[in-house]
Amino acid sequence: MGPPRPRSGAPRGGGRRGCGVRTLRTAASRRGVPRAGARRARGREPAATRGGPRRLRGGRERPGGVAGPDAASEPDPGPRADRRVRPRARDAARPSHRGGAVSRELPFVKMHGAGNDFVVLDGIRHELPPLEPLARWLADRHRGIGFDQLLVVRPSRTADYRMEIYNADGSRAEMCANGIRAFFKYLRDHGHTAADAIRIETLAGVVVPRAVGPDRVQVEMGRPVLAPAKIPTRLGEGDGPVLDVPLDVAGRRLLVSAISMGNPHCVVYVDDVDAAPLETLGPLLERHEAFPNRVNVELVEVVSRRRVRQRTWERGTGETLACGSGACAVAAVSMLRGVSERTLTVELRGGELEIGWAAPEAPIYMTGPAAEVFRGAIALPDPGGA
Secondary structure, eight states: OOOOOOTTTTGGGGGGGGGEEEEOOOOOOHHTTTTTTTOOOOOOOOOGTTTTTOTTSSBBSSSSSSOTGGGSSOOHHHHHHHHHHHHOOHHHHHHTSSBBEEOOOOOOOOEETTEEEEEEETTTTOOOOOOOHHHHHHTTTSSOOSSEEEEEOOOOOOSEEEEEEEEETBBOOOOOHHHHHHHHHHHHHHSSSSBOOEEEEEEEEEEEEEEEETEEEEEEEEBBBGGGGGGTTTSSSSOOEEEEEEEEEEEEEEEEEEEESSSSSEEEEEEEETTSSSHHHHHHHHHHHTTTOOOOEEEEEEEETTTEEEEETTTTTTESSHHHHHHHHHHHHHHEEEEEEEEEEETTTTTTEEEEEEEESSSSSEEEEEEEEEEEEEEEOOGGOO
């Protein structure tokens, strides 16, 4: 099946009609805030008259018999309730832009962790189409839903659950620390588990998130990988660490450090992170020959021994408001370079994360927020109609 296309005619914000996304529930509605145009209560047809004629508005009767005694008093659901409850026949047969009929709607949940935003699909409860083309389409912030990463819930044989991660370009990612927090909150809020701590399998290994407060999650991230061959990078040999290695990029000499938190990171310290040309250096470093699997790029400004500021260019996505594994990488490199304490606040454009690394042989712990933004469903085309 090729990439699904938006269904014309599905409602969109601002009264315009475009992408086939239907919002089911928002954070406001979950708090009990009334929504405009909320569904009106529908009366149930009396048992004695089911299947028989009904009185229509204006006093007319449907052909085929006489209306039952209660037909005139039956509540009229109105056109708005009809639209929300019954799918319209013309929508069911409307073709996609590739010529296939819309076959079903796929539920999703939009979430974020410190501004790093995700779409979560439940592969345990729903049958999912091929995910690489789907990820590229859904990631489009104009024609899809928009996200930094797509997170997919799967069963696991080695942990409680497995999290699959897709970047906006459809490529797979080994780890996403902000995504782990959002994923854990999804599992708890949507009835998969009530446990305060669980084990989640990723391509980088098993990590353990734990609830530590309302919408706050701490994640045991494991120990950082310092050996160049395992990061991987061509900037060093042996056991590492790879710290402040000169690297020429587009006529500039940079001092870069490399580390892995289950996924590769390149850390560069700058005087002013806001003025640093991340949009230029990010893609050049991401695909530099020194990093055979590409790399995530962090530009870092040291504020004090307990606080740094960070911007991230994520491999396969671009600049994001936050990167949890990147914050762990920055904290580890800062501690190895001796410019920070063993607990560090990492200030990102989307929020703050608390990182702790008690000792070289200990795991890194990351603590930060997780939030659900809204729930919805998106129309998928019929694979047989393309």
